[in-house]
Amino acid sequence: MSHATLTPKPSSLRGATLPKWFPWAVAAGAVVLGLGISTAAGLQSDIQWALIASLLFVLGSYGISAKVEGRRQARDRTATSLVWVAFLMALIPLASLIWETVKRGVKVLDGYFLTHSMGVVADTEPGGGIYHAIIGTLEQVGLATLISVPIGVLTAIYLVEYGRGRLAQAVTFFVDVMTGIPSIVAGLFVLSVWILLLDMGPSGFAGSMALSILMIPVVVRSTEEMLKLVPNELREASLALGVPKWRTILKVVLPTSIGGITTGVMLAIARITGETAPVLLLVWVTNFINTNPFSDPQASLPMYIYLQFANSGGSGAAYDRAWAAALTLIAFIMILNLVARGIARWKAPKTGR
């Protein structure tokens, strides 16, 4: 029994620490002070007192902690509060984006809105719907998927199953580069070939070509990752039985990774569905139903939003339609995303048993 255990004085190995409730107490104090200062100074905005309060919080906790716990602990507390601030700061606009879209979108979003076009409705009047835009989006995205999935999957197969040497390296590099092409540049390319050189008019198909330029690299990347996950033993077993390589790929490798490939394709579809810039250049937009994607302008959800926004003349009805279409678009993309992730979880490649 040494007397060190009897006297509860802090050991020299462990510095003084502030209690757990310390940050909360400082936060409460900062909020009260911030509110007090801003009412005293007659500041109007909510953001201003919040800024004053957070500044007080950071300074206060640093000061007190530096005094009691030392500089290093104080710096740690400052870093913690800055990370929290970054998180909250980012949360506000992102949450507001979703909230505003849902709040303003549900106003006119109903069965009528989904099943009628804008054919006889002036841009500034209430009424009308997005039927023509849904048809256009589905056709354009569908065509783009039809073009890019075979090319993308085959390219990935080449890279994983056959690719050696220079050509494969070049393809890998340029697929990476393609991922970064701005959508408007893809649109300009198709414009310069299809419309300026071949003298074709605007059509859904022209848009699909530009969209597939954006989609191919995404499909290649995700398919490549999935094919790499297929265990080599499966390939070797199949080859050892004398199955030709192409049948091995079609009957063993692809079925094993089909879940992941589907996920990748759906994520790619989700990415191109919202693309507006190439559609603006190549498909234009119309208020009427055009079911033929191979001739004449066609509507699409993103262009519909843009049209309602740009031609509204500030009318509330047009803005309501724009928000409702935005909500539809987000809902469609979110559902695609969730389903894709669901598939990825259920059908993950079985790596050994």
Next chain:
Amino acid sequence: MDTTTQQTTAPPAPAPTTPESKRAARGATRPGDRIFLGLSRGSGIFVLVLMAAIAAFLTYRASIAISKDEANFFTSFEWNPSGLPPEFGIAVLAFGTVVSSVIAMVIAVPVSVGIALFITHYAPRRLGGLIGYVIDLLAAVPSIVYGLWGALFLVPHLQGLYGWLDDYLGWTGIFEWNDGAPRSLFTVGILLAIMILPIITNVSREVFRQVPRMHEEAALALGATRWEVIRMSVLPFGRSGVISASMLGLGRALGETMAVAMVLSSSFDINLSLLDTGGGTFAQNIASKFNEATEMGRDALIASGLVLFVITLLVNGAARLIIARRKEYSGANA
């Protein structure tokens, strides 16, 4: 009988050279294999041809436009490609693109790193997973929706911030505000920052998650605080990852079209005060000028698009190089 003796007694002779076994030995000569290899290699080559075609056609149309341009393409402040004589230049667009992207990066990179650290090192595990998931989904929100939100919600709500910046920082000249609608390059920068936040956060989070547990534990064992662990082991390990994530975000910001076109009140001049309307970006200019463009006008827009293409290629190429280099040394460290 005959065959069995042959099998048991035959020495390991070179494989018999019947035509059939020869084909089997060389794998890829079966017709099915040849067709399939051809198809998949063809797709790979198609990707290369496509990239070459994009570069070639844009350059071709751009050269038509630039050869007719009476003003200097790089320094002129004019955009009048269908005038007589046609005069247009990208100086204003280059300025606007660079300024708005720089503002976006200055805001987005620290905040994204903060969120990524929050998810990986500060938040409770389940909350972190949930937030990561939500940020993933936000990365999929299309730019047109960001544009709609920016124009109808963000712009009116920035009035107060603009007034405040003008009051206290107006003397710098950069933050002078002449009471116009806040549809300036500064607003565009803020909106772009919000748009690229999810992307940078996602990539940074992945990198921070790969920090070897041993590095962190070693720092902790030496008595480091959480911040010191992050500063000494997490950030150095993740630096190149964060840089390449930022480059990817920058590439996105440079090429963003619709959101900028919906928010910016553009004009063809360079305004040194960021809060005043005016200016433009490459992508926004293409979208806004396209409708009334003549054939010459379209070629001029394609020329500006080519410049944007080259810039994004450089940025993305740099990002990929950094990622590739990192792969090597992290492999050696593992």
